[in-house]
Amino acid sequence: MKKTAFLNLTRHSNRLLEETSAAVRRVLERGHFILGEEVAAFETEWARYCGARGAVGVANGTDAITLALTASGAVAPGRGDEVLTTPLTAGYTALGILNAGARPVFVDVDERSLNLDPEKIEAAITPRTRAVLPVHLYGQPAAMEKINEIAARRDLTVIEDAAQAHGARCGGKACGAASLAATYSFYPTKNLGAFGDGGAIVANDADFLERARILRQGGHREAFEAEVAGRNSRLDELQAAILRVKLQKLDAWTARRRELAAIYFEKLKNLPRLTLPANDPEAVFHLFVVRHPERDRLRDFLAARGVETLVHYPYLLHEQKLFRGAGQKSLPVAEKAVGEILSLPLYPELEDEEIETVCAAIAEFEG
Numbered sequence: 525m526k527k528t529a530f531l532n533l534t535r536h537s538n539r540l541l542e543e544t545s546a547a548v549r550r551v552l553e554r555g556h557f558i559l560g561e562e563v564a565a566f567e568t569e570w571a572r573y574c575g576a577r578g579a580v581g582v583a584n585g586t587d588a589i590t591l592a593l594t595a596s597g598a599v600a601p602g603r604g605d606e607v608l609t610t611p612l613t614a615g616y617t618a619l620g621i622l623n624a625g626a627r628p629v630f631v632d633v634d635e636r637s638l639n640l641d642p643e644k645i646e647a648a649i650t651p652r653t654r655a656v657l658p659v660h661l662y663g664q665p666a667a668m669e670k671i672n673e674i675a676a677r678r679d680l681t682v683i684e685d686a687a688q689a690h691g692a693r694c695g696g697k698a699c700g701a702a703s704l705a706a707t708y709s710f711y712p713t714k715n716l717g718a719f720g721d722g723g724a725i726v727a728n729d730a731d732f733l734e735r736a737r738i739l740r741q742g743g744h745r746e747a748f749e750a751e752v753a754g755r756n757s758r759l760d761e762l763q764a765a766i767l768r769v770k771l772q773k774l775d776a777w778t779a780r781r782r783e784l785a786a787i788y789f790e791k792l793k794n795l796p797r798l799t800l801p802a803n804d805p806e807a808v809f810h811l812f813v814v815r816h817p818e819r820d821r822l823r824d825f826l827a828a829r830g831v832e833t834l835v836h837y838p839y840l841l842h843e844q845k846l847f848r849g850a851g852q853k854s855l856p857v858a859e860k861a862v863g864e865i866l867s868l869p870l871y872p873e874l875e876d877e878e879i880e881t882v883c884a885a886i887a888e889f890e891g
């Protein structure tokens with residue numbers, strides 16, 4: 525039986541072998557591995573791509589969240605500061621908040637987008653709430669206009685976790701354009717992924733960017749002179765050189781993701797028990813997540829036909845011991861969704877005939 529993999533990174537890296545090898549070679553020949561010209565050039569190119577004043581390359585997307593929160597000054601350890609976020613995201617979102625010394629407080633998601641529901645934010649605000657951290661989950665833009673409006677009125681900082689949303693837009697604006705910052709992960713499976721770990725903070729405020737730059741380098745403005753308690757969290761030259769090669773292809777990859785999503789939308793539209801994701805023209809389809817009341821049976825059926833699927837995410841964060849705070853309310857929309865969501869294969873190198881196989885298997889399941 526022919527297998528349809530959820531993701532095939534070998535296919536991806538093999539197609540890039542020559543260009544990325546040349547980039548790696550360039551770095552080795554130069555012999556400068558940390559905070560050199562590749563990182564500086566990538567930061568400029570990534571900021572330009574995001575339509576922002578600047579970018580700060582860091583070690584990963586989790587640190588990007590932590591350092592952005594710290595650089596914002598909104599949260600500090602030991603004060604009981606709270607940050608509102610979604611329960612349906614990678615645990616790293618909440619870990620990034622914890623690492624900044626704050627406490628994540630989870631707000632329910634919107635039924636349609638599965639992103640933070642702006643209508644539920646105000647009820648979760650307490651005197652300790654300092655920031656809101658929406659996630660553009662699956663590459664679907666969160667409701668930034670409403671979130672920013674509430675945050676401005678209630679004097680809260682907004683930082684967007686755009687780890688799954690490279691190139692997505694929110695109401696015509698780039699992620700982070702109307703809030704303090706957007707944070708990115710370049711984990712290898714992301715829409716723009718390194719061949720290792722990487723992350724970035726993107727923003728328009730020059731002072732904030734400068735603070736983030738100091739924090740990512742142990743808190744040093746000048747070498748060896750510690751100013752604040754930062755982290756050691758740097759994007760390295762090899763990853764930056766690889767990301768520069770890959771950035772040139774991101775628009776074409778996003779176009780292919782949208783093309784594949786359009787095939788799913790067309791082929792799966794008449795299956796009444798299957799709920800398709802929001803067909804938002806600004807989404808970048810990091811993942812294509814459907815809902816089905818018999819998710820586990822559907823998943824087993826597809827596996828038996830060689831189609832690999834995943835669940836993003838099988839556990840909600842507000843139900844996990846590490847993150848659950850006293851007084852955390854139940855979140856019914858997320859709690860229903862978590863048993864129904866299923867991520868189908870979607871990545872730029874997925875072939876047309878493979879997506880046809882996935883669609884045919886789902887149609888067969890639905891009889």
Ligand SMILES: Cc1ncc(COP(=O)(O)O)c(C=O)c1O
Nearest residue numbers: 584585586614616617687709711
């Ligand atoms: C939504 C989200 N936030 C944060 C992260 C953390 O990124 P990283 O793995 O680069 O630390 C990830 C990826 O793992 C993610 O998907």
